[in-house]
Amino acid sequence: MLLESTNISGTPLLDVHDLAVNFGGIRALKNVHLEVKGGEFVALIGANGAGKTTTLKAILNAVTKASGEIRYRGQPTTGIPTHHLVRMGIGVVPEGRRVFAASSVVENLELGALERTPKGEASAIMASVFDLFPVLKERRGQMAGSLSGGEQQMLAMGRALMGRPELLLLDEPSMGLAPKFVDRIFEILSDLRKTKTTILLIEQNALMSLEIADKAFVIEQGRTVLSGRASDLIDDPKVAGAYLGRPEE
Amino acid sequence: MFFQLATSGIATGCAYALIALGFVMIWNTASVVNFAQGEFVVIAMFVALTCHVTLGWPLWLVLPIAVLIPALVGYATERVVIRPVIGAAEMTVVTVTIGLQIVLSDAAKIIYGGQPYSFPPLIEGRPLSILGIVVPRQSLVVIASMVVLAVGLHFLSQKTSFGKRLRAVSQDRETAKLMGIDVNRTIAEGFALSAGIAGVAGVLLAPIIYVSAGLGLPLLIKSFIAAIIGGFGSYIGALIGGLLIGVLDNLVGFYISSHYREVFTFLVLILVLLVRPQGLFPHHR
Numbered sequence: 001m002l003l004e005s006t007n008i009s010g011t012p013l014l015d016v017h018d019l020a021v022n023f024g025g026i027r028a029l030k031n032v033h034l035e036v037k038g039g040e041f042v043a044l045i046g047a048n049g050a051g052k053t054t055t056l057k058a059i060l061n062a063v064t065k066a067s068g069e070i071r072y073r074g075q076p077t078t079g080i081p082t083h084h085l086v087r088m089g090i091g092v093v094p095e096g097r098r099v100f101a102a103s104s105v106v107e108n109l110e111l112g113a114l115e116r117t118p119k120g121e122a123s124a125i126m127a128s129v130f131d132l133f134p135v136l137k138e139r140r141g142q143m144a145g146s147l148s149g150g151e152q153q154m155l156a157m158g159r160a161l162m163g164r165p166e167l168l169l170l171d172e173p174s175m176g177l178a179p180k181f182v183d184r185i186f187e188i189l190s191d192l193r194k195t196k197t198t199i200l201l202i203e204q205n206a207l208m209s210l211e212i213a214d215k216a217f218v219i220e221q222g223r224t225v226l227s228g229r230a231s232d233l234i235d236d237p238k239v240a241g242a243y244l245g246r247p248e249e
Numbered sequence: 250m251f252f253q254l255a256t257s258g259i260a261t262g263c264a265y266a267l268i269a270l271g272f273v274m275i276w277n278t279a280s281v282v283n284f285a286q287g288e289f290v291v292i293a294m295f296v297a298l299t300c301h302v303t304l305g306w307p308l309w310l311v312l313p314i315a316v317l318i319p320a321l322v323g324y325a326t327e328r329v330v331i332r333p334v335i336g337a338a339e340m341t342v343v344t345v346t347i348g349l350q351i352v353l354s355d356a357a358k359i360i361y362g363g364q365p366y367s368f369p370p371l372i373e374g375r376p377l378s379i380l381g382i383v384v385p386r387q388s389l390v391v392i393a394s395m396v397v398l399a400v401g402l403h404f405l406s407q408k409t410s411f412g413k414r415l416r417a418v419s420q421d422r423e424t425a426k427l428m429g430i431d432v433n434r435t436i437a438e439g440f441a442l443s444a445g446i447a448g449v450a451g452v453l454l455a456p457i458i459y460v461s462a463g464l465g466l467p468l469l470i471k472s473f474i475a476a477i478i479g480g481f482g483s484y485i486g487a488l489i490g491g492l493l494i495g496v497l498d499n500l501v502g503f504y505i506s507s508h509y510r511e512v513f514t515f516l517v518l519i520l521v522l523l524v525r526p527q528g529l530f531p532h533h534r
């Protein structure tokens with residue numbers, strides 16, 4: 001099986017409460033709230049510079065938080081190093097894809113499994129990743145740096161899935177891709193949704209994200225300003241005005 | 250005579266190549282230019298000297314110890330001295346490794362004084378004649394060791410979990426963490442490996458040059474130049490660069506004057522930088 005099954009129970013899988021982050025004297029996040037329950041597909045939407053990536057980095061302890069609390073599986077994450085959080089089940093598809101350019105497609109996928117998946121199981125998971133992304137199978141021996149942007153994005157997603165994440169965080173997977181690939185990425189996301197993977201999708205592409213998410217949080221200038229069911233937010237005039245007016249960002 | 254000189258040049262070149270390889274490994278994994286790399290070589294030489302010549306321990310016991318000790322020193326160095334400055338401004342890191350170089354080489358001078366020591370050959374016997382070229386057995390040992398080590402390292406980097414971690418960290422430290430890789434541990438192990446390789450170079454060089462406390466810096470400079478000629482960051486480039494400098498050293502030493510060895514090393518460096526600034530094997534991260 002590709003992903004660990006999760007149950008939608010009382011305690012959220014990920015809970016971000018009143019998060020603030022400073023860069024030097026500048027307050028990048030002031031007041032971010034976020035909650036992801038097991039099995040949910042949650043979108044975090046906001047304009048460029050709103051603080052989405054910083055929120056992700058704070059979740060991973062890749063930046064220090066000024067205040068607030070983050071819990072993963074009910075446990076405060078303060079002081080847990082990034083690589084431990086990953087080993088605890090948080091899979092990440094980082095902004096800008098960040099594939100290992102000088103390694104082959106297969107080597108990239110293996111790295112996704114290295115610290116998370118027992119050796120014997122990795123090949124079965126790789127087979128299911130290849131089912132999801134046939135193009136990666138075609139290009140398996142190719143250096144990741146020679147792939148197109150869309151293919152690299154798929155590789156970054158496949159690499160994260162190789163670790164059988166309990167919670168998958170994706171930071172703007174559609175950024176900078178041709179429309180054809182954007183559609184493809186969202187198709188794959190809705191496939192993943194069907195597998196009941198718990199997903200936190202960070203996106204500027206509000207319309208497409210709200211269409212596939214269960215729940216969404218909107219962040220503006222470092223604050224969570226709106227949250228609710230995705231289907232409600234789509235019809236919310238504030239969201240429509242600020243984010244859906246120009247879905248082609 | 251030319252081939253004679255070239256062959257023994259290849260032997261010294263192998264040692265330079267190994268030092269350059271370790272140097273590049275630290276640069277790739279930690280983005281640290283380690284000016285103390287030559288000192289790891291010197292540590293291995295003096296450990297070998299003390300254990301073998303002074304204490305009379307057999308070579309089979311001494312050689313592993315002489316490689317292991319610099320590896321441990323490399324590991325400790327990373328934990329104590331380098332880790333606090335990883336990711337800091339380049340000048341900060343460089344200053345720290347230069348400081349480390351001075352401390353280690355002065356420590357060697359305090360313990361062993363400035364005088365040269367000679368180390369017996371690793372293998373006894375008359376030189377062999379191969380295709381009419383007289384080759385000292387010691388040279389063959391050096392060349393064979395370097396080939397075995399290079400192949401072994403290639404295998405290590407491609408097939409083992411440690412090698413995969415090391416390559417991931419070399420390419421992108423932040424993303425390596427997202428794979429669950431313990432980047433700090435990998436860098437420390439990379440330091441140990443790199444210092445261990447320098448240790449191998451040390452035990453191979455000990456019988457062919459005089460061992461002395463001041464050797465670290467000239468060896469560092471040779472391997473630094475070898476790495477630049479090879480295309481800074483490329484392992485194969487470091488090996489080829491090291492061999493090139495070894496051979497050149499020997500030829501210049503014989504045909505021109507041993508006083509001009511350094512001059513010609515730098516001339517080749519300048520030439521490569523003028524004609525092919527990216528080095529012989531350009532490295533892309």
Ligand SMILES: Nc1ncnc2c1ncn2[C@@H]1O[C@H](COP(=O)(O)OP(=O)(O)O)[C@@H](O)[C@H]1O
Binds near residue numbers: 023026046049052
């Ligand atoms: N390393 C940093 N140093 C200083 N400011 C930063 C840093 N990273 C992000 N910021 C600032 O924090 C704010 C939020 O950035 P980011 O989280 O990257 O936004 P988003 O991902 O929503 O586009 C921006 O104003 C950005 O300039």
Ligand SMILES: [Mg+2]
Binds near residue numbers: 054171172
């Ligand atoms: Mg961002």
